[in-house]
Amino acid sequence: xxxxxxxxxxxxxxxxxxxxxxxxxxxxxxxxxxxxxxxxxxxxxxxxxxxxxxxxxxxxxxxxxxxxxxxxxxxxxxxxxxxxxxxxxxxxxxxxxxxxxxxxxxxxxxxxxxxxxxxxxxxxxxxxxxxxxxxxxxxxxxxxxxxxxxxxxxxxxxxxxxxxxxxxxxxxxxxxxxxxxxxxxxxxxxxxxxxxxxxxxxxxxxxxxxxxxxxxxxxxxxxxxxxxxxxxxxxxxxxxxxxxxxxxxxxxxxxxxxxxxxxxxxxxxxxxxxxx
Amino acid sequence: xxxxxxxxxxxxxxxxxxxxxxxxxxxxxxxxxxxxxxxxxxxxxxxxxxxxxxxxxxxxxxxxxxxxxxxxxxxxxxxxxxxxxxxxxxxxxxxxxxxxxxxxxxxxxxxxxxxxxxxxxxxxxxxxxxxxxxxxxxxxxxxxxxxxxxxxxxxxxxxxxxxxxxxxxxxxxxxxxxxxxxxxxxxxxxxxxxxxxxxxxxxxxxxxxxxxxxxxxxxxxxxxxxxxxxxxxxxxxxxxxxxxxxxxxxxxxxxxxxxxxxxxxxxxxxxxxxxxxxxx
Numbered sequence: 001x002x003x004x005x006x007x008x009x010x011x012x013x014x015x016x017x018x019x020x021x022x023x024x025x026x027x028x029x030x031x032x033x034x035x036x037x038x039x040x041x042x043x044x045x046x047x048x049x050x051x052x053x054x055x056x057x058x059x060x061x062x063x064x065x066x067x068x069x070x071x072x073x074x075x076x077x078x079x080x081x082x083x084x085x086x087x088x089x090x091x092x093x094x095x096x097x098x099x100x101x102x103x104x105x106x107x108x109x110x111x112x113x114x115x116x117x118x119x120x121x122x123x124x125x126x127x128x129x130x131x132x133x134x135x136x137x138x139x140x141x142x143x144x145x146x147x148x149x150x151x152x153x154x155x156x157x158x159x160x161x162x163x164x165x166x167x168x169x170x171x172x173x174x175x176x177x178x179x180x181x182x183x184x185x186x187x188x189x190x191x192x193x194x195x196x197x198x199x200x201x202x203x204x205x206x207x208x209x210x211x212x213x214x215x216x217x218x219x220x221x222x223x224x225x226x227x228x229x230x231x232x233x234x235x236x237x238x239x240x241x242x243x244x245x246x247x248x249x250x251x252x253x254x255x256x257x258x259x260x261x262x263x264x265x266x267x268x269x270x271x272x273x274x275x276x
Numbered sequence: 277x278x279x280x281x282x283x284x285x286x287x288x289x290x291x292x293x294x295x296x297x298x299x300x301x302x303x304x305x306x307x308x309x310x311x312x313x314x315x316x317x318x319x320x321x322x323x324x325x326x327x328x329x330x331x332x333x334x335x336x337x338x339x340x341x342x343x344x345x346x347x348x349x350x351x352x353x354x355x356x357x358x359x360x361x362x363x364x365x366x367x368x369x370x371x372x373x374x375x376x377x378x379x380x381x382x383x384x385x386x387x388x389x390x391x392x393x394x395x396x397x398x399x400x401x402x403x404x405x406x407x408x409x410x411x412x413x414x415x416x417x418x419x420x421x422x423x424x425x426x427x428x429x430x431x432x433x434x435x436x437x438x439x440x441x442x443x444x445x446x447x448x449x450x451x452x453x454x455x456x457x458x459x460x461x462x463x464x465x466x467x468x469x470x471x472x473x474x475x476x477x478x479x480x481x482x483x484x485x486x487x488x489x490x491x492x493x494x495x496x497x498x499x500x501x502x503x504x505x506x507x508x509x510x511x512x513x514x515x516x517x518x519x520x521x522x523x524x525x526x527x528x529x530x531x532x533x534x535x536x537x538x539x540x541x542x543x544x545x546x547x548x549x550x551x552x553x554x555x556x
Contacts, residue, residue, distance in 0.1 A: 068520060152517075153517070154517075174496050174498045174501070174506065176413075176496060176506045177494065191404065191410045194410060
């Protein structure tokens, strides 16, 4: 009886050991941790796959969590690099973070394909989202109610939109709120009176991107800095980092990654800043 | 010796539930309580202004939303469910029963995220066609929830109706009452406590449902103006904000959880008191 009990205890201990050894992170090799914005996440993941295969001794680990979480992780050192799709707020600028822009994104205001409205001014968009304008006929469209689609408060896209368009106005409370750009696009594509805003990388044929102040959101208009609703995607690092982290940042900014990965979703940073 | 150990083991199993309930209550209360001191009762419960990033935590839109959504689901779902129960226990032949009962039971086992899909794919376009708007809103949530609570109410009501002694029915029929008169005047009044119990439990499920509601209700932090308007409930608001909330905002979410807990406790108490009184 006792023997059997001790035998099963022994088996249990072995099992536990095996589990623990699985759970423990691989200490061998140099780890580079990134965390934050889910907008930036896809390009970093794609770049990290190439980087990992070319640098066998190093390991790039990427996780989401949102821009605010990314900035926080950069400050506390929970990640070597924080990713953010919004600029630092005044309070956050004092925390000793180095801001490294990695790409430029445009936010497109989208409407249903059946909508006859082709362009709006920033002021009109603000009035639509604050609830002052509620019918498309006030904007030169058909007599149809405007269905507002908004993002949740954790969204960096919402943050950027609020800053660039809403200024001091508040969002209308009656808007449909969705937790992702894909859902916003899906609702606008099926709702005749719908309006939403999403990252340019998410725009497809299912919806119509509106010209803002007369400028259509295209790679060309962003490059020329003519489109009025742009934002920079950032890497944020604190203090002096180890060589592997610097090397990954360099890799991210290299012509190859910017051309092969970044330009598929966003605008490469060099086109905008003119740096070489 | 082994009997004593077994006793301990089973006692431990039973205590798990008690400890969990107590721990949940304590943690939610401790985490949620500070906001009552900082924001004040009135600014929490009687304010329409929910703007957490600016420090406004008016929860009234969510409380009203939960109430309207649950009420609508009950109005649609309860008659449907009770009708199903009456059909199954009083009217249906065995062959039809064998077909319908498993369907109702299957409905109870479908995960709520699937109900959400069903809502988005089928009911959202339907609601958009019938009532206008985006389709994400009250009407859609009502229908989804009505279907979700149907199996709960139907199963418990059927038990209650089946428990009515056959002699009651025979007596009624022998007095010359028709089948319908018997159901209406004898069977349903006798089974009433069980049916009420079923409806209250269905209500509990509707109030607590999160995922399906989050997917189809539109999540606007405002009191809906029409059946097509988007709205939020306590549960959907907590689920949407929990991923990023910190500080006072997080405390506010715990306070909303506390309200939910209190409401479900009241519901359970009502059921216990009611069924205890009638059973005596």
